Amino acid sequence: MKNTYLKLEITDRVALVTIDRPEKKNALSPEVLAEVEAVFTALDADPDVHVVVFTGGEHFFSAGFDLNFIRTIEKNSNEDFTALFHRAYRAVLFCGQPVIAAVGGPAIAGGFDLTMMCDIRYASERAKFGQREIALSLTPILDPLWRIIGLGRAKEVALTGRIYGAAEAEQMGYVSRVFPEGKLVASVMAIAKSMAAYDRQCLRETKELSNALLNQDLGGAMKTQEWLFRTYIGAPDNHRRIDALLESLRKKASSPD
Structure with missing residues (x-):
């Protein structure tokens, strides 16, 4: 268009x-x-x-x-x-x-x-x-x-x-x-x-989460956040990004000041 x-x-x-x-x-x-x-x-x-x-x-x-x-x-x-x-x-x-x-x-x-x-x-x-x-x-x-x-x-x-x-x-x-x-x-x-540069779906679901939490009580909000966190932690992209961060920290630690 x-x-x-x-x-x-x-x-x-x-x-x-x-x-x-x-x-x-x-x-x-x-x-x-x-x-x-x-x-x-x-x-x-x-x-x-x-x-x-x-x-x-x-x-x-x-x-x-x-x-x-x-x-x-x-x-x-x-x-x-x-x-x-x-x-x-x-x-x-x-x-x-x-x-x-x-x-x-x-x-x-x-x-x-x-x-x-x-x-x-x-x-x-x-x-x-x-x-x-x-x-x-x-x-x-x-x-x-x-x-x-x-x-x-x-x-x-x-x-x-x-x-x-x-x-x-x-x-x-x-x-x-x-x-x-x-x-x-x-x-x-x-x-x-x-x-x-971040994961597209993670960005979208974080935005959706921020809107959804406003209509929940604190206990319900905590459960929603726990459930959503569990869908990402340990996933391949989570591992890949952790590996990249650890590698950058190793390189920084081994480089002369």
Whole structure:
């Protein structure tokens, strides 16, 4: 499928998905959202992709929904668009591979929501985050936001509509790390390529585990983790990777300082 608004590059088992609508600050039109759904659905089934990086480039992630389009929607005919953007969100959230957001600039409203669907978020110093839906008499997405930063902070983000800088987003735990301006995508791709060297199925099941545990009590969570661990320990790939690590440690120990 040929994409108009999303660029897709796959190197070293990492898929780099870039929103490419710069003249509109990567605003989310129905066409953009349809491509997000299609691309992430296809990546989920791609055996050659271990990790996905989702970005809008070094200048912005997405300014949010295309307001010129939103203004044309009537209350009695909003079902198709509402279903579309939730399908796009779910395609990112439930993509089997880990999805890393690389946020180079503003990620506002619908753009913020897309970063929320990712497993890890990195930002550049110029990134900004905010749920502005409340200012437009729209209800925002609170789940999975509260799972990421806690319910109290999620309420503040949703109810104030405030814009947060990258440093504050990192402080609240929404962003894992902030990189210098212009260095974001290359830095995140390096992290992703390191992750992509791991077993694909183990990455997928670790992501699935992290989501499943939220709905279990502590005893059930411990049993789930024990069962999943048992499916990997002692397997051929586990042995191979242990052998490689032990060999590297032996070489390091025998080499002169």
